[in-house]
Amino acid sequence: MFEKIAQHIPDQRIWLKDRFVTIRRLDLVHPQISGNKFFKLKYNFLEAQQLGFKKLLTFGGAYSNHIAATAFAARQFGFESVGIIRGEELAHQPLNPTLALAQQFGMQLHFVSREEYRRKQDANYLTALAQNFPAHYIIPEGGTNTLAIRGCQEILKDGDAQFDVICCAVGTGGTITGLIEASQPHQQVLGFSALKGNFLNEEVAKLTKKRNWSILDDYCCSGYAKTTPELIQFIQHFEAEYDIPLEQIYTGKMLLGISNLIEKGCFPPETKLLILHTGGLQGRNI
Numbered sequence: 001m002f003e004k005i006a007q008h009i010p011d012q013r014i015w016l017k018d019r020f021v022t023i024r025r026l027d028l029v030h031p032q033i034s035g036n037k038f039f040k041l042k043y044n045f046l047e048a049q050q051l052g053f054k055k056l057l058t059f060g061g062a063y064s065n066h067i068a069a070t071a072f073a074a075r076q077f078g079f080e081s082v083g084i085i086r087g088e089e090l091a092h093q094p095l096n097p098t099l100a101l102a103q104q105f106g107m108q109l110h111f112v113s114r115e116e117y118r119r120k121q122d123a124n125y126l127t128a129l130a131q132n133f134p135a136h137y138i139i140p141e142g143g144t145n146t147l148a149i150r151g152c153q154e155i156l157k158d159g160d161a162q163f164d165v166i167c168c169a170v171g172t173g174g175t176i177t178g179l180i181e182a183s184q185p186h187q188q189v190l191g192f193s194a195l196k197g198n199f200l201n202e203e204v205a206k207l208t209k210k211r212n213w214s215i216l217d218d219y220c221c222s223g224y225a226k227t228t229p230e231l232i233q234f235i236q237h238f239e240a241e242y243d244i245p246l247e248q249i250y251t252g253k254m255l256l257g258i259s260n261l262i263e264k265g266c267f268p269p270e271t272k273l274l275i276l277h278t279g280g281l282q283g284r285n286i
Ligand SMILES: *Cc1c(COP(=O)(O)O)cnc(C)c1O
Pocket: 035, 036, 065, 066, 142, 144, 169, 170, 171, 172, 173, 174, 175, 176, 250, 251, 278, 279, 280, 281
């Protein structure tokens, strides 16, 4: 079902600082099931369908691209959907654009406290949830599970062996794990974390045995969804120069990071970079 809607994904070469780099425009894969979420959801939806589920349940924050993409895909492929949303206070506020969109696509929003949300991977909690929402196929936060990782391996293609470094933004680590699994030994996979801290290195190390990767949090702008005037200015300049839209949570931070690293001479001159534009533009707020 996902094959039928995937458009051709263009690679775009741009001159960044002192070299040509290639940007893979996953943001163009589908208008609503955007970017990496398309690849993360693909095998989860196939699995849900094969197992005969008619309903899906997943988790996300108030601005989650995963929630928006899942809500749309669910409606598109004939599933009912429930979103467990972090922040019970949101139940009493007007919905932000992401949640309004998800609701418009038919997702039933269920707001929970931060304490409850933190238990999203806890087996007892999931059992209780399965009782409250019977017969729902459960997709974890950010869509990250083995099937998502398998889907993300398809982001890389045969011809990509020419690239030395593959760059992506990191949230839960599912996408970068797929890329690492699909990468070749001579390649380095470089992740730019949208969150502060080193814990994603530990999370991803649990998901893959390979070691040709690293995740930096140097460009997270002190935390998830936080911005700095430098980041906003960088995004504005980048969009004006290349006519490629970015957003401030993932892709803007990644490109700011890559641009800085090139400027600092961190990549030898001949290094060929493949940069993944993972989409997420529904959350653009510049
Ligand atoms: C969700 C998302 C990511 C992070 O993907 P993970 O697999 O959770 O690491 C990166 N970029 C964009 C635009 C996203 O929406």
